[in-house]
């Protein structure tokens with residue numbers, strides 16, 4: 060009896076602690092990391108630093124003076140020199156180790172040793188970056204940060220103009236879509252891979268900024284209509300997309316160039332391509348609001364039944380999109396194009412347009428050819444990585460740009476209702492762009508009505524369970 064009671068007294072708390080730890084690891088990985096993972100990782104790093112470095116090939120032969128000094132003394136053996144651990148900085152997702160490399164070592168030596176170090180310290184992932192020659196940071200990531208993505212709350216409402224926090228990288232950093240640096244972007248992915256969620260996150264963050272947001276959604280507006288209150292214009296089929304693009308390029312963009320030219324004293328006969336000044340050179344009170352055009356399912360705009368009018372419409376749309384991308388940056392007009400594939404099979408002009416879209420985000424794709432369309436001119440490695448993205452994690456993608464840099468990212472899950480309500484609440488930020496008035500979607504119900512009727516957007520609790 061006594062034995063049984065003792066077993067219960069020790070066993071129950073131990074089982075509860077283990078169960079709690081396992082639950083926290085699944086449901087609250089950051090908490091688990093802070094309480095369990097971090098102390099364990101620090102213990103492994105500190106214990107036998109020199110041994111680990113030696114085992115992972117990160118030591119160098121000892122200096123001659125140390126060998127000679129050892130010979131004078133009693134020491135029988137002089138150990139190779141490991142890098143020096145200079146700082147240990149814990150974070151909510153991992154820990155950063157700063158190390159001074161031994162003489163003759165460089166970042167490439169550390170990069171080669173990463174798989175061995177990761178196994179030795181038993182951590183989720185490990186990356187290295189150079190602070191300056193000879194000084195390297197090792198970034199330990201304690202858990203899979205892409206499994207449950209939450210963007211830091213401090214970013215909400217504080218984003219810089221046109222620098223949009225949209226996803227999390229697998230290194231635990233925030234991925235920002237910076238339109239001032241990469242004016243146009245292409246987002247690809249198989250069906251249900253998370254392209255529209257990426258777009259939804261863009262809408263959500265852009266809605267809070269002094270920016271005009273325009274949508275082209277040839278799925279009859281199924282994706283963009285809920286954001287109508289915050290949209291300056293919306294086209295829901297190829298015909299209205301053509302009308303909208305004509306106005307965007309021939310009226311809005313031309314008007315912006317005229318404004319820049321007259322302010323800078325440039326004669327209007329100079330073609331837009333040759334105007335090097337841009338709207339950012341205008342005083343704030345004259346400067347038109349930047350405009351971001353988001354195109355969902357771009358292939359719909361390229362389709363044609365082969366009939367003459369269809370063909371003419373398609374060709375004009377493509378021509379206008381190319382012109383938009385060519386001249387957009389200096390007039391503060393940006394474009395984000397989404398689709399399942401974007402290659403030469405879309406016909407004349409497709410690959411030329413693609414070359415203008417420098418920022419690339421490729422979600423899960425089924426074949427290397429689809430991946431090549433987005434990442435072929437970024438990096439071969441990135442291209443292969445996009446074909447191995449896990450199906451059970453929609454929203455995960457490879458983000459790169461034509462400079463060759465790439466990384467793995469995932470958007471946070473954002474319910475449609477959340478972005479729809481945010482767009483309704485920020486409707487007063489729709490800038491005054493008279494040229495687009497004819498394309499403003501039907502004014503929505505006031506925000507209070509929307510909040511009352513939120514059940515329209517929310518999933519049925521019974522079906523969600």
Ligand SMILES: Nc1ncnc2c1ncn2[C@@H]1O[C@H](COP(=O)(O)OP(=O)(O)OP(=O)(O)O)[C@@H](O)[C@H]1O
Pocket residue numbers: 248249250251252253254255256257399453454455469470471472473
């Ligand atoms: N970041 C994410 N986190 C969690 N779930 C996601 C994420 N992104 C997408 N999903 C889920 O995947 C589903 C499909 O996403 P989405 O509609 O964005 O895909 P898509 O690529 O646009 O598909 P389609 O080509 O059919 O339009 C969403 O309804 C959502 O449930």
Ligand SMILES: [Mg+2]
Pocket residue numbers: 254255282355
């Ligand atoms: Mg979609």
